[in-house]
Amino acid sequence: MQLNIKIKVLPILIFALVFFMYQETPAQKKKPQGETATVEVKPVPPDINYSVSMSKPWTHLLEVEMRLNWANMPEIAEIKMPVWTPGSYLIREYARHVQDFAVKNPSGNALDWQKINKNSWQIDTRGAKEIVVSYKVYANELTVRTNELNADHAFFNNAALLMFPKGELNAPSTINVLPFGNWKVATGLPKVEGQTNTFRAENFDVLYDSPFEVGNFTEAPFTVDGVPHRYVFEGEGNYDAEKITRDTAKIVEQSKAIFGELPYKDYLFIVNLRSGGGGLEHLNSTALQWQKFGFKPEARYTAFLNLVAHEIFHVWNVKRIRPDALGPFDYENENYTKLLWVAEGATAYYEGVLLRRADLISDKEILDGKARLIEQLQARPGRFETSLEDSSFDAWIKYYRQDENSVNNQISYYDKGEVVNFLLDLEIRTASGGAKSLDDVMRFLYDEFSKKNKNFTPADYQKISETMAGKSLDDFFTKYVRGTADIDYNAIFSGIGVQLETGEEGIKQAYLGGTLAETDGRLTVRAVPADTPAYQFGLNINDQIVAIDGNRASQTFLQSHLTGKKPGEKIKLTIFRFDELREIEVTLGGRAKSDYKIVPVENPTDEQKRLYREYLKAELQ
Ligand SMILES: [Zn+2]
Numbered sequence: 001m002q003l004n005i006k007i008k009v010l011p012i013l014i015f016a017l018v019f020f021m022y023q024e025t026p027a028q029k030k031k032p033q034g035e036t037a038t039v040e041v042k043p044v045p046p047d048i049n050y051s052v053s054m055s056k057p058w059t060h061l062l063e064v065e066m067r068l069n070w071a072n073m074p075e076i077a078e079i080k081m082p083v084w085t086p087g088s089y090l091i092r093e094y095a096r097h098v099q100d101f102a103v104k105n106p107s108g109n110a111l112d113w114q115k116i117n118k119n120s121w122q123i124d125t126r127g128a129k130e131i132v133v134s135y136k137v138y139a140n141e142l143t144v145r146t147n148e149l150n151a152d153h154a155f156f157n158n159a160a161l162l163m164f165p166k167g168e169l170n171a172p173s174t175i176n177v178l179p180f181g182n183w184k185v186a187t188g189l190p191k192v193e194g195q196t197n198t199f200r201a202e203n204f205d206v207l208y209d210s211p212f213e214v215g216n217f218t219e220a221p222f223t224v225d226g227v228p229h230r231y232v233f234e235g236e237g238n239y240d241a242e243k244i245t246r247d248t249a250k251i252v253e254q255s256k257a258i259f260g261e262l263p264y265k266d267y268l269f270i271v272n273l274r275s276g277g278g279g280l281e282h283l284n285s286t287a288l289q290w291q292k293f294g295f296k297p298e299a300r301y302t303a304f305l306n307l308v309a310h311e312i313f314h315v316w317n318v319k320r321i322r323p324d325a326l327g328p329f330d331y332e333n334e335n336y337t338k339l340l341w342v343a344e345g346a347t348a349y350y351e352g353v354l355l356r357r358a359d360l361i362s363d364k365e366i367l368d369g370k371a372r373l374i375e376q377l378q379a380r381p382g383r384f385e386t387s388l389e390d391s392s393f394d395a396w397i398k399y400y401r402q403d404e405n406s407v408n409n410q411i412s413y414y415d416k417g418e419v420v421n422f423l424l425d426l427e428i429r430t431a432s433g434g435a436k437s438l439d440d441v442m443r444f445l446y447d448e449f450s451k452k453n454k455n456f457t458p459a460d461y462q463k464i465s466e467t468m469a470g471k472s473l474d475d476f477f478t479k480y481v482r483g484t485a486d487i488d489y490n491a492i493f494s495g496i497g498v499q500l501e502t503g504e505e506g507i508k509q510a511y512l513g514g515t516l517a518e519t520d521g522r523l524t525v526r527a528v529p530a531d532t533p534a535y536q537f538g539l540n541i542n543d544q545i546v547a548i549d550g551n552r553a554s555q556t557f558l559q560s561h562l563t564g565k566k567p568g569e570k571i572k573l574t575i576f577r578f579d580e581l582r583e584i585e586v587t588l589g590g591r592a593k594s595d596y597k598i599v600p601v602e603n604p605t606d607e608q609k610r611l612y613r614e615y616l617k618a619e620l621q
Contacts, residue, residue, distance in 0.1 A: 046070035048173035050162055054180045054214070058151050060140040066133040066163060073129050078166035081119045082331035085159035085208060087280045088145040090400035091334065094160040095119040101135040119332065137161050142272060144280035144287040153183070153215030153234050155272055159208040159331065169204040169328065179214045186232045187212045188268045188285030205328055211287045213270045220245050224252045228266045235273030237292040250358035251309045258439050259316050259446050279307050281314030305360055309351040317442065318343040320450040324457050338458050340392035341481065345417015346438070356616060363616035367498065367598040370422060373415055374489065374500065375596035381530040382410040388417060388481050389458065404541040408530045420480050423492045427476060428469045430495030434614050436468040494601060497608030497620050503595030510565040510588040514539055516555065523553045537586040540577060547574035562588070
């Protein structure tokens with residue numbers, strides 16, 4: 001930069017040159033000063049101790065005290081609350097739940113403070129080297145990335161609870177939890193010896209990566225190769241802890257087989273049993289949420305194991321194998337990466353891979369699952385609008401903020417990411433004659449990037465995949481990763497002797513299109529995918545369909561009415577839009593009932609049979 005300035009300035013008037021040279025002088029003098037300073041004095045990080053209490057759980061208020069002891073305490077100290085938590089790519093504005101903020105010096109005198117933006121508090125320390133910040137956080141939202149405190153338990157994510165001193169994210173800290181009554185405390189953080197419920201974090205990336213469960217949970221410990229693992233289940237449910245730990249151990253073993261080691265000293269699964277499902281990955285723990293009675297029948301249990309496998313694979317992929325922008329983290333802004341299709345898509349892909357290798361599902365179940373996923377992808381007009389890289393990059397404003405138009409302008413980097421990583425694995429296996437696979441790509445990223453503390457880029461992922469395949473994959477990445485080309489599945493599937501059947505060659509039946517929902521006898525439009533008759537003839541989101549060809553509208557009536565129609569015939573819809581009655585005439589489209597399946601090709605070669613067997617541990621039949 002300085003050299004460029006000089007070249008531009010030289011032809012100009014001499015006094016200007018002199019002026020610029022003068023400007024550079026202080027910088028030239030500063031340089032040796034800076035070097036001397038870093039050698040002699042290492043900045044002392046603040047000593048940070050948090051206490052988290054919950055004296056009145058029914059109020060949903062977690063009480064935080066942050067004791068900051070710092071030789072370099074600035075006159076004006078700045079304390080900040082994260083706006084998001086890693087793994088969940090949405091600005092959540094955790095500071096909105098903060099109340100009763102106060103600061104004291106060690107003598108107990110209140111210090112002045114002011115908020116300077118949505119998540120920053122400025123404190124006039126008046127020369128104090130120790131300050132005590134206290135505040136409460138309203139915690140009444142049970143998801144894997146928020147906090148909940150109620151009469152039954154506490155679950156909290158530290159990014160949504162604990163503030164940090166500006167610019168000191170490398171500082172270590174301790175956290176002392178004061179549970180309500182006789183509640184127990186579980187976290188992935190290591191304990192401070194000799195102190196009750198006190199834990200240590202080496203820096204804020206570790207602190208913010210370690211959720212807590214506090215309550216009367218049920219514990220289920222087990223080991224894998226001598227490494228302690230444990231489940232804590234909060235809430236009642238129809239789970240079989242012994243079966244879950246046994247199956248989880250098999251999944252962990254299969255993950256370890258890919259990477260060669262378990263990269264943690266111990267691992268914790270926090271399971272909150274309530275409704276819904278979901279998980280958030282952490283360095284040596286995971287927070288899972290599952291339906292209380294969602295462990296039966298077998299298909300629901302398998303879905304739970306998929307979630308478990310997903311979070312275990314994340315131990316490597318994303319927590320340690322880190323995409324360019326994901327770690328160290330900026331907790332105050334969006335962290336943009338084009339690689340969520342690898343971070344999430346490859347992880348979603350490995351759910352099935354790990355379950356198959358652990359013999360917890362069959363080869364047919366894997367292929368049936370992929371066929372359903374492909375069917376959903378092919379039904380989304382958004383696949384022609386957004387590439388995997390763009391979908392990853394815009395997660396902050398799109399994937400986490402879906403609306404009725406998402407089907408038309410977006411794809412999921414989870415779903416298409418899973419499909420494309422599946423295809424990439426097959427490409428590598430086929431091109432290398434079975435010598436290499438996506439496992440080798442993952443292992444390379446772990447050995448050559450993660451262990452060397454390097455993040456990887458989109459170009460790295462392509463290059464490593466090409467090295468393993470032994471050929472260029474530029475066409476594949478250009479079309480399916482950076483581009484929006486429709487995927488030629490069968491060209492890739494043939495490598496392992498299978499093909500995709502869509503069932504779309506059958507008799508075409510009349511259809512309207514559009515996603516409709518019926519509640520309390522009202523039939524309402526929820527989404528209108530592009531290229532459907534509903535889209536073409538102007539049906540809108542939130543239109544309430546009251547009559548179809550003069551008959552009271554309902555899902556049941558519409559279905560039976562359509563069976564009596566042919567593609568190309570018209571129907572009349574009477575709708576309420578903005579409380580006004582109006583009529584729309586729609587010419588019905590025609591489509592065959594799709595039924596996607598992945599089936600063996602006719603007369604597979606020995607090579608196809610061998611690659612199928614090596615991939616899915618079963619015979620092609
Ligand atoms: Zn994930």
